[in-house]
Amino acid sequence: MDRLDKKILRLLQEDSTLAVADVAKRVGLSTTPCWRRIQKLEEEGVIRRRVAVLDPTKINARVTVFVSVRTATHSVEWLKRFSEVVSEFDEVVEFYRMSGDVDYLLRVVVPDIAAYDAFYKRLIARIEIRDVSSSFAMEQIKYTTELPLDYMILEKGDRDA
Amino acid sequence: MDRLDKKILRLLQEDSTLAVADVAKRVGLSTTPCWRRIQKLEEEGVIRRRVAVLDPTKINARVTVFVSVRTATHSVEWLKRFSEVVSEFDEVVEFYRMSGDVDYLLRVVVPDIAAYDAFYKRLIARIEIRDVSSSFAMEQIKYTTELPLDYMILEKGDRDA
DNA sequence: TCTGAAAGCCTTTCCCG
């Protein structure tokens, strides 16, 4: 991956409806090589997918809750099952295993607090959890799917912008 | 919005490269009305954008850090500036104003702990913060841009699947 | 690897139930 790939990724992270010819123009290539590069980035899995991003308020998914979970000590199999059960919930949009005093962190999306309560009950009905603590987001100030590209490692001979 | 729109959204949240004709087939419409519905969903802002989702490991953005921030009591202007300054950082991919004992929560993406430390220094150099606490994610078990559609409010007469 | 042009497929429009 060189700086042209990086430019292409920057554009497509922002707007994947751009025509290949447009991307090509902006990075200073003609369409064919640009098309091939995008193809390669997809094959290599650098581009994982192309998706539509929806407005949460318009589909009644206004509230984000961060759920901190402490599990009791369990076997590897239990932890695997725990991951699977939690991941199955559509309301869980992000799910991390953490270092520090919290074992897991979930980002849960629901319409309101009542729906969160219902979700919570369904969750604990499916799996035993030692300790759960919920923090409600009052406002989503920033949310982006664009990952920082500044840390990308370029091949030798590509040190400029 | 009816259940056909919901089906369309479900498909496009998953894969926005689907041809309109394919989406149409899967929801049981022909291309023209399906195209019109997608158009409308875009105009109404239900579909906010279409983006490429990248693999974090392939672009050297492996580590997620959750940063809990407590601010001192400040004016509305200061809080506005705080939001702007924090949002400017590409490493901050999510940023929430919270209820409870933490005032703000940031999801920060960096390649490693050293890069996080550098980010942290740049952040506190730009704005004064009372208290910062960082939690590192060891593993991203689930990450999806797909919001739950089950809570969507449909127009009267659309109560089925 | 890049360019330019040709072929094929989709999107988008038009007009009719």
Add this chain to the structure above:
DNA sequence: CGGGAAAGGCTTTCAGA
């Protein structure tokens, strides 16, 4: 609102350097 068919535009392939 939904459908079929035509026009226009993009994507994808192919040949040449």
